[in-house]
Amino acid sequence: MKDNHIETLVEGDYPHLFDLFCQYNQNPELGMDTFETARQQAEELRAAGYEVTEGVAQTGVVAVLKNGEGKTILFRADMDALPVRDERGEAWASKIEGRGHQCGHSMHSAMLIGIARNMAKLRDKWQGTAVFVCQPGEEFQNGSQRMIDDGLYERFPKPDCCLAYHVSPTLPSGTVGVVKGRAMALVQMLDIKVKGVGGHGGFPVTAIDAIVLAASIIMRLQTIVSREINPFEPAVVSVCMIKGGENHNVLPPEVDLKLTVRAYSYEVYDKILAAIRRICDSEAAASGLPSTLFPTISQRPFFTKPLINDPNLVAKMEKTFKNVLGEANVRQEPPYTFGEDFASYGLNGQIPIALTWLGSVNPSLFDENGQPTTFLPPLHHPQFNPFPEKTIKTGVVAMTEVMVDLFTEI
Numbered sequence: 132m133k134d135n136h137i138e139t140l141v142e143g144d145y146p147h148l149f150d151l152f153c154q155y156n157q158n159p160e161l162g163m164d165t166f167e168t169a170r171q172q173a174e175e176l177r178a179a180g181y182e183v184t185e186g187v188a189q190t191g192v193v194a195v196l197k198n199g200e201g202k203t204i205l206f207r208a209d210m211d212a213l214p215v216r217d218e219r220g221e222a223w224a225s226k227i228e229g230r231g232h233q234c235g236h237s238m239h240s241a242m243l244i245g246i247a248r249n250m251a252k253l254r255d256k257w258q259g260t261a262v263f264v265c266q267p268g269e270e271f272q273n274g275s276q277r278m279i280d281d282g283l284y285e286r287f288p289k290p291d292c293c294l295a296y297h298v299s300p301t302l303p304s305g306t307v308g309v310v311k312g313r314a315m316a317l318v319q320m321l322d323i324k325v326k327g328v329g330g331h332g333g334f335p336v337t338a339i340d341a342i343v344l345a346a347s348i349i350m351r352l353q354t355i356v357s358r359e360i361n362p363f364e365p366a367v368v369s370v371c372m373i374k375g376g377e378n379h380n381v382l383p384p385e386v387d388l389k390l391t392v393r394a395y396s397y398e399v400y401d402k403i404l405a406a407i408r409r410i411c412d413s414e415a416a417a418s419g420l421p422s423t424l425f426p427t428i429s430q431r432p433f434f435t436k437p438l439i440n441d442p443n444l445v446a447k448m449e450k451t452f453k454n455v456l457g458e459a460n461v462r463q464e465p466p467y468t469f470g471e472d473f474a475s476y477g478l479n480g481q482i483p484i485a486l487t488w489l490g491s492v493n494p495s496l497f498d499e500n501g502q503p504t505t506f507l508p509p510l511h512h513p514q515f516n517p518f519p520e521k522t523i524k525t526g527v528v529a530m531t532e533v534m535v536d537l538f539t540e541i
Contacts, residue, residue, distance in 0.1 A: 159212030201259025318470030
């Protein structure tokens with residue numbers, strides 16, 4: 132049942148939560164170096180009555196509230212920003228050149244405080260242990276796995292389920308988007324160094340052109356997903372950077388490529404990687420290079436794991452969302468090939484996890500049929516700009532209701 136008392140609590144808390152959102156948004160911190168954000172989050176959680184531990188995996192914060200016998204439920208919010216320019220022009224825009232919360236983590240962090248404060252004030256309505264995790268390094272740094280490796284599940288109560296939000300750049304605020312099963316993809320980043328034999332651009336016969344070879348590799352890579360992967364298996368191979376040469380008339384000896392590869396299974400990823408190696412070697416051989424000059428391929432030392440939402444957990448959450456927000460405001464979202472390191476909290480399927488999309492777009496930007504009337508900047512875009520008031524209020528109310536319902540279910 133919808134609890135109007137929770138809405139009243141959130142209305143009273145909103146000015147404080149909005150101030151936190153502004154503070155984090157104006158002072159974005161990158162990677163694992165979220166020192167000030169973590170300090171503020173820890174201070175807020177202690178004030179709410181939680182037992183707080185700082186410095187988990189450098190800047191991670193873990194807050195625990197024990198409230199009798201029962202389940203343990205973990206809610207996580209990421210804290211790190213992006214090395215992306217903030218072009219929003221709002222009062223809460225970043226004050227640091229070249230950095231911005233263009234993925235909405237500032238809003239995630241503010242909402243975590245609102246949900247945690249509510250759970251502390253509503254202790255008479257639930258029993259169990261609430262764990263709130265403020266995580267650094269979601270973008271590129273594998274912060275979730277670093278916190279787990281630093282003893283998250285040994286030093287603190289191990290959860291029966293894990294929950295998280297991600298603001299959506301396509302859903303109007305006031306709505307949520309649920310996904311059962313596959314939600315986000317396995318992500319890996321590759322560096323390819325394409326080698327050749329340098330020479331004079333005006334007499335290329337004496338060289339083996341690394342730029343032409345790189346172009347051939349890039350074009351051939353586009354056939355992997357379209358011709359080698361089952362069309363019912365989502366997969367992406369994107370070349371996102373090419374760099375080689377310095378002058379108009381000098382053929383460089385090397386060209387660097389940066390790629391991202393996305394899939395929903397390790398089997399598909401392994402097939403893609405094998406195809407990339409084969410294409411690189413074959414194109415190099417076709418160019419006349421000896422095997423000692425074949426391209427080298429480097430992977431990050433970690434994967435972002437595929438995010439698979441537990442269908443049963445999502446079904447329970449969906450029921451609560453519909454009770455709280457109304458059925459029309461609970462949308463079914465497709466799987467995406469974004470990456471989210473929240474996947475690590477599930478320990479490869481041992482712990483049910485669920486990440487929910489939270490509508491964050493100003494509702495006035497949609498027509499009467501729910502279609503956007505203007506360009507909606509995507510995540511990581513310099514103009515991505517979540518609509519604060521309705522997004523924060525909806526997110527805090529809905530997730531508080533979900534946690535209370537999950538704690539009290541029989």
